[in-house]
Amino acid sequence: MSLSETARTINATAYSYISSWALLTAAELRLFDRLPARSDDLVDAFPDADLVDTLMLTLADAGLVVDNDGVWTQTDEMTTLLTGDDSYADYLGGQIMQQMTPRMTLGLTGENVLSSVLTDPTSRRGYEGWFTDADEANAYQSSQYAGSLGPASALSKQIPTPTGRVLDLGGGWGAIAQAVAKRHDVDVDVVDFGTVVSSAPAGSDRVSFREGNALDETTWPDEAYDGVVLSYLFSSIPGSEQEPLLAALAERGVRWIAVHDFMAGTGRWASAWSLQHAVFVPEHRSRSEDDVSSMLQSAGFGTISASPLIDEMTTLVVGTRH
Ligand SMILES: C[S@@+](CC[C@H](N)C(=O)[O-])C[C@H]1O[C@@H](n2cnc3c(N)ncnc32)[C@H](O)[C@@H]1O
Incomplete structure (x- = not known):
């Protein structure tokens, strides 16, 4: 593999968090429910249309939305999975964004959880410890169910x-x-x-x-x-x-x-x-x-x-x- 191909391989993983976070955030904000739309049509909720365009371009590069002459759309299949109640978007914007990513990344304290666990594996509390909090159990299970x-x-x-x-x-x-x-x-x-x-x-x-x-x-x-x-x-x-x-x-x-x-x-x-x-x-x-x-x-x-x-x-x- 050449050096440039090697760099491309590294970058494919190193920067994938950006499109991942863009997708999870769009799912959490129920943005897909509002498509098809121009970014200008969304200013009631998202006042900077250029910022929305930048987000949408990232999602388009990931194959999640389509730019139709400035109107952001999705394929029928993508719409089926990412819109409506109990959809896959609910799971991504719920359990994945709110509960799983903090357990892997910077947690509630800003500390790198993966790094801490690698050096101190005894710090893990498991589902039993997690679900002593009924609100956490409830939020988790409603997404898991979907x-x-x-x-x-x-x-x-x-x-x-x-x-x-x-x-x-x-x-x-x-x-x-x-x-x-x-x-x-x-x-x-x-x-x-x-x-x-x-x-x-x-x-x-x-x-x-x-x-x-x-x-x-x-x-x-x-x-x-x-x-x-x-x-x-x-x-x-x-x-x-x-x-x-x-x-x-x-x-x-x-x-x-x-x-x-x-x-x-x-x-x-x-x-x-x-x-x-x-x-x-x-x-x-x-x-x-x-x-x-x-x-x-x-x-x-x-x-x-x-x-x-x-x-x-x-x-x-x-x-x-x-
Ligand atoms: C990823 S969820 C899967 C839920 C369900 N089986 C499904 O496929 O949708 C893991 C489940 O295992 C449960 N669990 C973990 N440890 C358990 C234990 N020791 N006894 C009973 N349930 C446990 C959790 O509370 C959680 O509901």
Whole structure:
């Protein structure tokens, strides 16, 4: 690679925060809801039209908006994803901008969080510490719910057809549980922290929310389960807890376990998202698809299937008993 190509490679990552922040900010401000528009049309909310043009040019270079003779527009597909309530823009302007980026970058104190965690890994408090604050749990889960609706639909089609009750450990506000219950006409129990389940939207009466801890099986519902969904739970708990968790589920006699998560080596954003979790989850461990498959096999789930779920980001590995 030449020096200029090398510099281009460095810059592609070094400066990507600018377009990223422009997108997250536009999402937070619900700017896409106002397109198509000229920057002059937006002066009621954004008085400097030239500044808006500069932002829009940045978004245009990133392929997010189109300059139509001075009128900023979007493709139909971009409009579908980035406008309206519970849209992808809500997730980007909500959980990603307000909660995830500060946990990785300059935090609330202006201190580089990633740098601090690298030198002092014991400073991480995890989801449990984070969600002792009910307002934080609420803000996080409303965005997570919106962000998980698409993956939930895909996941519900790729799990084994349930023959009985399903457990969703770390299920948040139940986007996945609702999709599984609806598609397969089964009961699904969601277990998550008290601040999470107490504010979950009701949804289907086939989905029950129970306060509990995925790492303490005495807090799980006293039910027999056909299968279990662990969506982003491996990224959310210490690595050393993953095998004991699978063993406890095997001991309970579940027939299948579906692990949906960021898995190293499976796409452009998989390890990046592991890192985003590693900065606040104590003893976080990156896992590859092979690692997760081996863990499931060791726990007695001999038939393994694996497939990408969110493009370049997440993988679904399902282990089923022979
Ligand atoms: C990234 S969110 C995923 C939520 C949901 N599974 C989904 O896919 O939309 C991670 C979830 O794991 C939950 N969680 C983390 N550690 C947990 C634990 N020890 N016990 C129960 N839930 C836990 C968090 O509260 C949060 O709701």
